[in-house]
Amino acid sequence: xxxxxxxxxxxxxxxFALADPTRRHLVQTLGDxxxxxxxxxxxxxxxxxxxxxxxLGVLGDAGLVTxxxxxxxxxxxxxxxxxxxxxxxxxxxxxxxxxRLGRLESLFADRRG
Amino acid sequence: MPExxxxxxxxxxxxxxxxxxxxxxxxxxxxxxxxxxxxxxEVEFDAREGGDAHFxxxxxxxxxxxxxxxxxxxxxxxxxxxxxxxxxRVELRxxxxxxxxxxxxxxxxxxxxxxxxxxxxxxxxxxxxxxxxSLVCA
Numbered sequence: 095x096x097x098x099x100x101x102x103x104x105x106x107x108x109x110f111a112l113a114d115p116t117r118r119h120l121v122q123t124l125g126d127x128x129x130x131x132x133x134x135x136x137x138x139x140x141x142x143x144x145x146x147x148x149x150l151g152v153l154g155d156a157g158l159v160t161x162x163x164x165x166x167x168x169x170x171x172x173x174x175x176x177x178x179x180x181x182x183x184x185x186x187x188x189x190x191x192x193x194r195l196g197r198l199e200s201l202f203a204d205r206r207g
Numbered sequence: 208m209p210e211x212x213x214x215x216x217x218x219x220x221x222x223x224x225x226x227x228x229x230x231x232x233x234x235x236x237x238x239x240x241x242x243x244x245x246x247x248x249e250v251e252f253d254a255r256e257g258g259d260a261h262f263x264x265x266x267x268x269x270x271x272x273x274x275x276x277x278x279x280x281x282x283x284x285x286x287x288x289x290x291x292x293x294x295x296r297v298e299l300r301x302x303x304x305x306x307x308x309x310x311x312x313x314x315x316x317x318x319x320x321x322x323x324x325x326x327x328x329x330x331x332x333x334x335x336x337x338x339x340x341s342l343v344c345a
Binding site: 106109183184187188191192194195197198199200201202203 | 245
């Protein structure tokens with residue numbers, strides 16, 4: 095469990111993680127909240143085990159998946175918080191500019207009287 | 208480990224068509240008193256390359272900035288940072304429109320680690336938004 099999460103610091107790692115279609119597919123596969131083994135994740139993907147491990151590593155670096163052990167199996171689970179934070183950054187910055195530009199437009203509109 | 212590329216950034220873009228000439232718009236981007244009417248509550252702004260700027264917002268947040276690009280009536284850019292946060296770069300572009308008026312484009316970006324070109328972020332951000340909605344509704 096990650097402690098302090100700063101939206102601006104994590105957004106970059108999340109954007110990078112989700113820039114790859116295979117990783118987006120993995121995130122969506124995990125999206126129902128279940129914990130899944132690598133074999134199950136690789137089932138419908140033309141991926142070597144090594145490539146899958148690499149992709150899961152990138153997702154782990156972004157805090158998007160955590161892994162646990164159940165007996166001899168490794169299970170991966172989606173952690174949606176970084177997605178929320180990246181989306182929050184986009185929304186926050188976009189929203190701030192919408193407000194500012196609205197005021198800017200008003201300056202010119204007011205001038206016409 | 209992913210390659211660290213500071214020249215790749217995630218960005219938010221906004222455009223507006225303003226009923227004013229590029230010169231008039233430029234004034235609202237570079238004059239401290241005008242900036243304080245729309246961008247922030249209080250502004251100090253040295254509109255020269257390498258100039259310092261300081262912004263105070265309505266919610267009390269303050270940011271310090273350094274202006275890196277000043278191309279008269281065309282492009283203005285600075286990097287700003289609030290205490291304890293990552294820096295963001297703001298770029299403002301002005302284009303005169305044939306029918307009159309000025310198109311203003313604002314891009315605010317942050318550095319990120321990536322091997323994908325910046326132009327590919329559009330579809331990814333759309334996926335991100337839809338994925339986020341489906342997760343929070345679950």
